[in-house]
Amino acid sequence: MKKLKFALVGCGRIGQRHAEHIYNNGELVAACDIDYSKAKLLGEKYNAKPYKDINDLLTEQKEVDVVSICTPNGLHAEHSIRALRSGYHVLCEKPMCINVPDCGQMIQEAEKANRRLFIVKQNRFNPPVAAVKKLIDENKLGKIYSVQLNCFWNRNSEYFSSSDWKGTKSLDGGTLYTQFSHFVDLLFYLIGDVKKAYAFADNFNHQNQIEFEDAGVVALKFYNGALGTINFTVNSFAKNMEGSLTIFAEKGTVKIGGQYLNELEYQSLDGFKIEGLPEGNPPNNYGKYIGSMSNHDKVYENVVDVLTNGGVIATNGFEGLKTVEIIDKIYTQIGNNNGKS
Numbered sequence: 001m002k003k004l005k006f007a008l009v010g011c012g013r014i015g016q017r018h019a020e021h022i023y024n025n026g027e028l029v030a031a032c033d034i035d036y037s038k039a040k041l042l043g044e045k046y047n048a049k050p051y052k053d054i055n056d057l058l059t060e061q062k063e064v065d066v067v068s069i070c071t072p073n074g075l076h077a078e079h080s081i082r083a084l085r086s087g088y089h090v091l092c093e094k095p096m097c098i099n100v101p102d103c104g105q106m107i108q109e110a111e112k113a114n115r116r117l118f119i120v121k122q123n124r125f126n127p128p129v130a131a132v133k134k135l136i137d138e139n140k141l142g143k144i145y146s147v148q149l150n151c152f153w154n155r156n157s158e159y160f161s162s163s164d165w166k167g168t169k170s171l172d173g174g175t176l177y178t179q180f181s182h183f184v185d186l187l188f189y190l191i192g193d194v195k196k197a198y199a200f201a202d203n204f205n206h207q208n209q210i211e212f213e214d215a216g217v218v219a220l221k222f223y224n225g226a227l228g229t230i231n232f233t234v235n236s237f238a239k240n241m242e243g244s245l246t247i248f249a250e251k252g253t254v255k256i257g258g259q260y261l262n263e264l265e266y267q268s269l270d271g272f273k274i275e276g277l278p279e280g281n282p283p284n285n286y287g288k289y290i291g292s293m294s295n296h297d298k299v300y301e302n303v304v305d306v307l308t309n310g311g312v313i314a315t316n317g318f319e320g321l322k323t324v325e326i327i328d329k330i331y332t333q334i335g336n337n338n339g340k341s
């Protein structure tokens, strides 16, 4: 079968992971970064043409099937829309973007261009997450009563000072966008859409360094009646501690835990036991900090399956939008509460 041709925009930390998986699942033909040395480095490694400007890439690379967007959060919408308008399918890193109207426009542009828009949410492939999703889809948990999401990670001062965009309102958007949008996505994926959010947040340990909160607490009410809480922080002392989701339902209680929702920590299910879960991939290790589970192999397998085999997109633009809407509801509340003090 003919290999799909990919172009990569943004050759930073996660862009390099994308390049590896593109190589395993297709062909990387072009790599673009405003820091041209990064594009050149990846270009040399994978025999891809380097570019400094996305517009040159989009004009020249007529053979490309998919453009993978790995630039800072605040540029996802602009870069995805340009690529869609130029006639390419798009795989966009999480978060889809950092405001609701931009998500809507991305979806519309994909429709107009008749191209596919994929959003990266690789935690959906974590074995315990997939197992719990199956339980819920088969109605083995019954009615979901409530959920608790804990996001206890460490992002120290060096993490932010070594990046020119992380911690900025315009390009990063907030802790819930950069660190925890995967986790928020799982609330939507497993529990449902959020009707109302109430929240408080503060910046305790990164003042004068980041333009938003480093910790927050959120109470949620879902449309299906379930209640939820999120307790999130990047102040877990010295290292990541936990990324966990506990669900209390009519026919069972289940906790997905570990540092990044990679372990099934607790289960008490009515006449049922989840057993024999596969090991799963290790986390993305960026040297000085640890990220989410490294499931980008599954993301690219899905892209190939959809574009060559009629498969179904693992996370589509509508679902990407839902995460952004939920985070937007939370940040609107935080803004209101901070204003009132």
Ligand SMILES: NC(=O)c1ccc[n+]([C@@H]2O[C@H](COP(=O)([O-])OP(=O)(O)OC[C@H]3O[C@@H](n4cnc5c(N)ncnc54)[C@H](O)[C@@H]3O)[C@@H](O)[C@H]2O)c1
Pocket: 009, 010, 011, 012, 013, 014, 015, 032, 033, 034, 035, 038, 052, 054, 070, 071, 072, 073, 075, 093, 094, 095, 120, 122, 163, 177, 178, 284, 291, 292
């Ligand atoms: N799915 C995941 O687990 C995961 C993990 C890490 C990062 N991400 C997401 O991936 C994106 C990139 O994060 P990162 O950690 O790799 O950041 P990074 O800073 O290491 O890389 C971003 C790259 O984009 C380049 N860039 C900036 N503006 C550009 C432009 N106009 N044109 C072309 N290139 C441009 C920068 O020079 C840089 O090399 C972010 O949206 C982030 O949220 C996702």
